[in-house]
Each structure stands twice: as structure tokens, then as C-alpha cells.
Amino acid sequence: MQPLLTRGAEGLEIRWPDGIVGTFPYIWLRDTDPAGFHPQTGERAFDLTSIPLDITPQSVKIDADNLLLTWTDLDTQSRFDLDWIKANRPGQTRPDPADLTPTPWRGDLGAGGVPRRTANGIMSGGRELADWLDVTKRYGLSIVEGLADNKDAGIAIARRIGHLRETNFGLTFEVMSKPNPNNLAYTSDALPLHTDLTNQELPPGYQFLHFLSNEAEGGGSTFCDGVAVGNDLKAQDPEAFEILSTVTIPFRFQDSDTDIRGRKSVITLDARGDVSEICFNAHLADILDLAPGTMNAFYRAYRRFMEMTRDPAYRIALRLSAGEMVVFDNRRVLHGREAFDPSTGFRHLHGCYVDRGEWDSRLRVLRRA
């Protein structure tokens, strides 16, 4: 049985035998003609201004598995594969292999519940790489083990995905206590849970922290899933959630060579209304400049969020060893560390970032049919 064609007010209607109905505006059909895309680059080459806005086809018909249309401005027919046009009917979300549902986690995940994969498996590419990208995106966190004892080993894994995200701290960075630090990460102080570089217009996506040594007393790594905290805050304190997802606050980092400022809400929602991003960094939060009438309500919500991140109900602590690397979505999972005593041993991490765009791109390419 063939699909049924009707000319409707909004465009061509196609009713498939299974009951699915698509409405295809004529301008969309003309603009989407497969012949209008560059044969080598796949980019759209058709010029929309070359046709009138109210264009309608002279004829429409179905021939075997194709929809055929003729137009006054074209010598040849537009030919659409019927299955393709059904899958791409307007208003239909197209499938995306990188659109994975997050697995929110809380303190009861424990250190043992964090996904673990081997460096060798990931570097082998293919299914093992795709599986690691998938599980790390779902949890926002994973541990890679079996890294060689050199700084290149962690970077090589990051580059297996795509290019690194450079920042004002460099293309890669080292975390150890150093004299004249320009950042708390370079001290031996405790670092409460936070996300990095919230002062940037686009804070870096995935963070890679390769432990080259971790012998000092203290210095454990703490993590908290911002999606879990956000979801629970929404259920328990909708007013606080509303404020944190709509009010933007100023962030700033400055040293002798840089002064990078940005405004962000603590919680960002995606088009579905789900928590898609957390920007939380008390150290980089600039002097709050909200109107006096908003300030007290903001502080209440902000402090509540802060308390939740430190609650053992949400927090996990990991003791990572040399040769291990923790990888996490810096725009979702907050990280911190306990204070350590630099006189008891060396603690040396080597890190870098890869943005979400490269992560998702690699996952899509690996999962191509």
C-alpha cells in the first residue's frame, strides 16, 4: 500500500499506511532537495533566495520507493527516498548517538561504583573506545587505569577523542603545590567541590587528571554529581532551583596576564528542561552584584546548593594511585580535594581538557552504521 498524498494549507501531507502523517511545507521540500547539496562536501549549496517563498510544486507523485516533485525553476525532478523523508519529516527529532540519558548518582555509588576501564582498551579504539565514551558520558565520571608513568600517557588518551581545549592555564597543566600560586589548585589547601573555569564563556568540558604520584598524606579526591543535586533540589526546593537556574552571577579570574570575566547561572537547563550544566565555583565567583531584593533569596538558594554538594549523601571520595586517571564532565560533575601535607610525600597530577563537542563527535563517528 502506497502513502497517500494531499495538498494541505501548510504544505504537502503524506499519510503512511502505518498511520504516521507528515506535513511538508513546500519551501522545505524545495530547500531540502537532495540535489541541492554539494556532491563532495555534503554541505547545502542551494540558494534559498533563488526561489519565491510561496513556491509550490507543479506535480507530486510516488514512484516505487520515491517521492517525485517537479518545479518551475528546475529542469529535473526532486527525488526523495520515502523512508528518508518519513524519518526526516518536520517536527521529528532525528536520532543522535551522542544523546545519552544521564545516570545520576549519589554518595551511595561509592568509590567502587565508578566505571573503570583500561588505558590499553581505550587506546585500541573502536568498540572499547566507544564504550568508554558512552559510560563516562552517562555517569559524567570514570577512572582509567594502567597508564604509563609519563605525562604523555594521559594526553594520548585525550587526543584519541579529539584536540585539547586550551585555556589561560595552557594546553595542559600540572597540579602540585608551588610557590606564588595564582590559583588555589596550586596550593596544598583543601578544595571544596567546584567546577573549573566558570569565568569562561564556555567552561571546559571533560577534564582529564592523570595521577603521576599521590604519596602525600591527605589529598583525597572528592566528586559530586551536579545532575543528581539539581534534580533533588528541584523536587525539594523548587524556589531555590528556579533562582539558581535563572539568575546569573559574575565570575572572574585575574592574574598578571589575564582578566577573564563571565556571567553564568549556577544551573543551566537544556531545551527539555533537564539539568544540562552546573557552574559552581565559590573561588571564582566575583563580588555578587545582584539587586538588594534578589540578593538574600539568591544567597539562600546558593548556600543550600553548596551544602548539598558537601553532604555525604551526594559526595564520593576516591584515593587514586599513580598510573590512574580520573576523567569527568567538568560542566556536570563537581570535583574537589582534601587538604594534604606536602612534607609527607609528592602529589603530582597532569591534566587537560577536551570539550563536549569533540567527545560527542567521536562517539557519533564510532557509532556510524
Add this chain to the structure above:
Amino acid sequence: MQPLLTRGAEGLEIRWPDGIVGTFPYIWLRDTDPAGFHPQTGERAFDLTSIPLDITPQSVKIDADNLLLTWTDLDTQSRFDLDWIKANRPGQTRPDPADLTPTPWRGDLGAGGVPRRTANGIMSGGRELADWLDVTKRYGLSIVEGLADNKDAGIAIARRIGHLRETNFGLTFEVMSKPNPNNLAYTSDALPLHTDLTNQELPPGYQFLHFLSNEAEGGGSTFCDGVAVGNDLKAQDPEAFEILSTVTIPFRFQDSDTDIRGRKSVITLDARGDVSEICFNAHLADILDLAPGTMNAFYRAYRRFMEMTRDPAYRIALRLSAGEMVVFDNRRVLHGREAFDPSTGFRHLHGCYVDRGEWDSRLRVLRRA
């Protein structure tokens, strides 16, 4: 005459002799205590969870040029400089040397109206660098002349600002016709006005195109100020402006190694409601997936915008020579080129990007008092 202090419902009120009144929530005063910031890094070290939300000072008083407060949780007084606290009173926008008012321009700017500076002046740094950053940001466009005849010359100017923005096309890129192009830029076809990499979550900011040679017939460079088009569209066709600034459309680039997808509105507004960003790239626009009821209205608005960008009333054409570099805000100024005949001579550009964050940071550092 001293400022007058009053304890109000929202916090401490300070009335200055010049009539300015600030309301300072107590939690803000405690959180903003200058002693709560790390002495070396300048970051906030104070832990907000260490105090109750409804904290109030035991005493407040003015002593010469300072506001002094005592708290139950602190042995020492909080001391604020009165001028500082006046400038930073809640609800007050803090000055930002990088917050420059755009100078919208139209076709009548002409090639001769584009700001020009010399490579030597910019490389000397200081005032000349700051002046160039300023004027290029205001116009979204400038020409740098007197570059040495090698690829490093343009990159050196970009790096004078900050690190480069790497993309899937590399840290730098070359624009010339090449076999098996994965992008229309690498053909000799005309390129209608567009902004680059609209498929990225954060499209690159400033683009640098250094002309190493430009001898082929054709291949002129075209530019159009998206802020001017946006402003005029808002005045002339508010419905189209509304659609383009609220409806997001899918963008996508894919080749053998990448598949980068994102959704963007064509026009993005800042918190003031001003046009802050344009994402317009017909080649990277994926098959539109809007609901049928929105599609026709979107196409009308989208085609209108496209027509305006090509209208000589908005467009300028430049013929750049070897040794010149055009620098423009890729998120504001659309660029394109006329078709050229590769058999008539060589056309070779070398390019890179520096994001808006680095641009603004350099401007702030150079303009520090």
C-alpha cells in the same frame, strides 16, 4: 559629612552625602569581607557554609574612610573602604573596559571606511595594541597591513592577544582550492555571506585571514555587519526578528573523522536585549526539523535575513593584497567571497581564530590603571 547608616529589612542601608543610597544585605557583607580572599590568588577563600544565613553584624560604624563591622564568628573587624563599597553596592554594574558599544556599519562604510592599522604598531603592544583591539571590537572588523610574507606573521599578531582557538580544521588553516574538499571554503566557488562553524557549541570568535597571495581573477572578500542587519530587521520586521532570535535550528558538519552538531538561533541577544551574536551559515544548516506550523514562518524570516545580508545597502567588498590581513568578529560580522578562477593565479590565505574571551581579557589587562 559622613554617610548615614541604617539597619533596614534587606540589610544595612548606607546613604552618602551625594544622595546615593546602597542596600547591603548582611550575608553579602560577611561573604564579601576583604579578609576572606586568598592573599596570593585573590580568589574567595571564605566558606559561606561556616556562617548562618541570617547573620547580622554585632556593630557597624564608620571610622574615617572605612566601614567597620563586628561579627560573632570573627575575632577581627571586617573593614571596607567606603569608596570601594559605594562603587560595589548591590545592583550596581561594575565598569568593564571590554564592554564597548558596537559601531554598527552598513554598505556606505565602503572599503575605505574599514579601520586599518599596521602590523608593527600592533606588535609593539601597549597603547597601539589596545587601540586596535578597541576599534576592531567596535566595528567587528579591521585590516592589518604590512605583514611579512610568511605564515607566522599573521599568527604572531593573533598570539599577541592570547592562545589560538583550535577547531576540527586545526589550530590554523589554509584557504585555497584543493582536491577532494571537505568544505566549500576549499573550492573556488563563491561563498555567500556566512559566519563560520555555527555547528559548534561556541562558534569561534575573532577570525584572522592573512593574504599570502591574491592574484586569481575574482575572489573578492565580502563582509556584512550582523548587528546592523539585526537592528534594522527588528525595526522593520519585528515578527521576523522575534522568530530568528528565539527559534533554534540544527547545524552540522561531518566528514570522515568528525560529526559535530549544534542548535543555535540565527540571532542571539544579550541581557540588555541587544544583538550580541549572529549564527548564519546556510551550508552548515542541517535539514530543518521545526514543527510544520513554525516552518513557513521561519523560512520567511530566515530568507528575509539572508536577502538583507546580500543587499548592497549592507555589504562591503574588499580586495585584499598579499601582506594584508583582515580580522573580524566571526560571531558578528558575516564574511563571504566572490568566485574565482584558479587558473588565472594563486589565491592563498592563512587563518586562525582567537575567542572573544581572550580578546576581552587582553583589552582589560592593557587598560589596567
